[in-house]
Each structure stands twice: as C-alpha cells, then as structure tokens.
Amino acid sequence: xxxxxxxxxxxxxxxxxxxxxxxxxxxxxxxxxxxxxxxxxxxxxxxxxxxxxxxxxxxxxxxxxxxxxxxxxxxxxxxxxxxxxxxxxxxxxxxxxxxxxxxxxxxxxxxxxxxxxxxxxxxxxxxxxxxxxxxxxxxxxxxxxxxxxxxxxxxxxxxxxxxxxxxxxxxxx
Numbered sequence: 315x316x317x318x319x320x321x322x323x324x325x326x327x328x329x330x331x332x333x334x335x336x337x338x339x340x341x342x343x344x345x346x347x348x349x350x351x352x353x354x355x356x357x358x359x360x361x362x363x364x365x366x367x368x369x370x371x372x373x374x375x376x377x378x379x380x381x382x383x384x385x386x387x388x389x390x391x392x393x394x395x396x397x398x399x400x401x402x403x404x405x406x407x408x409x410x411x412x413x414x415x416x417x418x419x420x421x422x423x424x425x426x427x428x429x430x431x432x433x434x435x436x437x438x439x440x441x442x443x444x445x446x447x448x449x450x451x452x453x454x455x456x457x458x459x460x461x462x463x464x465x466x467x468x469x470x471x472x473x474x475x476x477x478x479x480x481x482x483x484x485x486x487x
Contacts (some may be wrong), residue, residue: 387402421474436472
C-alpha cells in the first residue's frame with residue numbers, strides 16, 4: 315500500500331472538531347460521503363448537490379429553504395460547499411442531543427428562575443409576562459389563547475411537570 319495516498323491527509327481534524335464537535339472517525343466517514351457527492355472531484359459541492367444530499371436524508375427543502383441553508387453554511391460566500399462547511403451542515407444532524415436527565419436538570423434550573431417564591435409552581439401572570447416577552451409582538455387575544463392552552467387544568471398555575479411538557483414538546487406548525 316506504499317503507493318496509495320492518504321485520502322485524509324489534507325483534513326484539519328482538530329479545527330473541524332472544534333467547530334462541529336465531530337470525532338475523527340465521523341469526519342473520515344463524512345469525507346467519504348463528500349467524495350461520493352463530489353463526483354467531478356472539484357473539492358466542493360454545489361447547491362444542487364446540497365439539495366440531493368438533503369433529499370437523501372429525508373428532507374424536502376423548498377428552493378427558498380435550500381437558499382437559506384446554503385447561506386448559513388457557505389461561510390466564504392463562494393456559492394460552493396467545501397468539506398469543512400459540509401461537516402458543519404452534517405454535524406447538525408449527527409451531534410447527539412443531551413440526554414433526558416441533563417435536559418430535566420436544565421429545565422429545573424430554568425423553572426426556579428420563574429418560581430421566585432419557591433412554591434413549586436409558576437403563576438399564569440409570570441408565565442404571561444414570559445411568553446409576551448419571548449413571542450412579542452402578540453395581541454392580547456393571542457396571548458390569552460396560549461395561556462388558556464397551557465393552563466389545561468384551569469388552576470391558574472403551572473407546575474414543573476407542565477413546564478417540562480411545554481418546553482420539551484415540538485412546536486405546532
């Protein structure tokens with residue numbers, strides 16, 4: 315094998331790891347994928363290649379969404395996706411989310427910020443302030459509708475379990 319060049323020789327593994335959190339073996343795997351899509355051996359992928367990759371992963375982006383994704387990852391504005399940029403895109407799908415216990419701990423800390431009196435619940439007034447701040451601008455009717463939806467049991471308060479459910483549920487589209 316003395317005559318075969320190292321296909322990974324020009325990869326800055328430490329730099330990619332720092333930016334993406336990907337491990338060396340994951341970066342090597344992505345290099346193999348990148349090379350498969352870079353059939354013309356240009357050392358970059360086009361927007362069409364990106365569309366094909368996303369579709370292969372089960373995503374169906376509109377032309378506008380594809381353009382947004384390209385703008386987000388095309389750091390140098392070349393309109394071409396180099397290997398480092400490809401790794402950043404893939405890292406969004408590969409780097410694992412925190413485990414459920416870590417999330418609950420972080421949510422508990424966030425809950426305590428709003429449960430100022432330490433009573434084990436957040437009042438709807440506090441929640442109303444928080445939601446109107448986060449989702450501004452909202453009309454009074456929209457805010458009332460959100461509060462009504464969140465306060466399912468009509469107690470006028472939100473306990474930790476309800477808070478977790480609200481924070482961990484996927485937003486409705």
